[in-house]
Amino acid sequence: MKPLDTVLAAHRAYLLGWNIGVAGGPGHPTYRSDVPHAPLNGVLRVVGRTPQDALSEARTRLHGVPRIWWVGPESDAGTADGLVSLGAAQVARMPIMTVGIGAVPEVPTPAGVRIAETADLATFVPAYARVSGIPADGVAATIEREKAFTGEGTVLRLAGHLDDGRIVATAVAWISHGLVTLYFVGTQPAQRRRGIGAAMTRAALTLAAERGARTAALTSTAVAESVYRSLGFRPVGEFRLLTF
Template identity: 55%
Template sequence: MIYRDRADRLVQTVLAANRSYLLGWNDGPATGDVYRSGLPHAPLNGVVRLAGRAPAEAYAQAGVLLDGVPRVWWVGADSDPGTAEALEALGARLVNRLPVMVAEVAAASVVPEPSGVSIEEARDIGEFVTAYAQVSGIPPEAAPRAAEREKTFGHAVLRLAARLDDGRIAGTAEAWFTDGLVTLYFVGTRPDHRRRGIGAALTQAVLRRAAVRGIPMAALTSTPIAVPVYERLGFHEISRYQLYAF
């Protein structure tokens, strides 16, 4: 029972951190658990949970607030029971199931550094966002606006770039420090440089910097295909999100 309580608390802490990051993309007055960046990229507009409200009411409000932009609804362990079924009944469509994974920073495995790549902190936010936009599906014309939103995060965010010998950025990782842990976002590698271990090396670099800051736990929401990469680093699944389009 004690172990289960600790596990439940960890899940809630991780999901709270994810909510905090996503709500940071909201470009305008706060609207509860709805965030709207206005960018043409579904994960950057949406609802982070449904808690304490009638599904039909919340669904109708979200539709108005997010009208005109691609959006998703995150259904996780922090949402009211029955949320997924209620959304489906209202017309939402399940588009993905995403594992939520954590690792103890001090116990993380060590992976080899890829040759011809140096990992460094990104100082030019515009260049960094342009790089992750290329692999995350954000249209090039939207990158400047995304960079402006990124600037509002301040020192809560660490941005790492995997830079090639010729200066180009081959991969990115963004680290969000809150709630006593670090969560990772925009971990991606350009298609022509994949399968070189760049994503794993970027994740490892985040963990090392977290250790310096005294952060004991790291978390991320993985795509199913990337799970083996994170498992090699010591991450394991503790929960799962269902993502709905609506």
């Protein structure tokens, strides 16, 4: 298993791959995609800065876009509470979860679903946008940022198709720092509770293992945590997500 600091470094590398413009220094990295979706614009940590100074700089860098602040284990102690005292609002607590890929059980793909890699961003991005909350008027910008993604690693995009070709589930596997981190894992509402999300996750890990990854990581919503636990993922840390 990879240590937590490596997991966090891989997470930073993915989100910084969405960035346009200035990203900030190592003690206060920010990323801005200009996509109108808060998780794609934000702050990744604060080290050696007062919350007030960090918040002032972040507001300048991220002015005009929805954004979040990932306050995790590598930020200075007291950062989250300091930001809240300055007017930031906590919107979620998300566990950071990892698993050794070799320990993940096999998962059957539900009948009528076919999971495969895809390079068709014109259909893939709208599918994950509907599930993750990216507004319709932000899809075009998301596609352009996906095309221009500059992260140091490998992106694998998986789509779950029905027999009629419709995409009902998505997953993005980011291979960096010797592990795979998962993003945009989601299933369209009408197809949930069929085991598609678990199958998508297992398929993504299989592809990543074929490319040398041995550890998998992700951040989970409360709704999805039980699914990931059933696959063997366990919490190793936590992010407090703030808006500002």
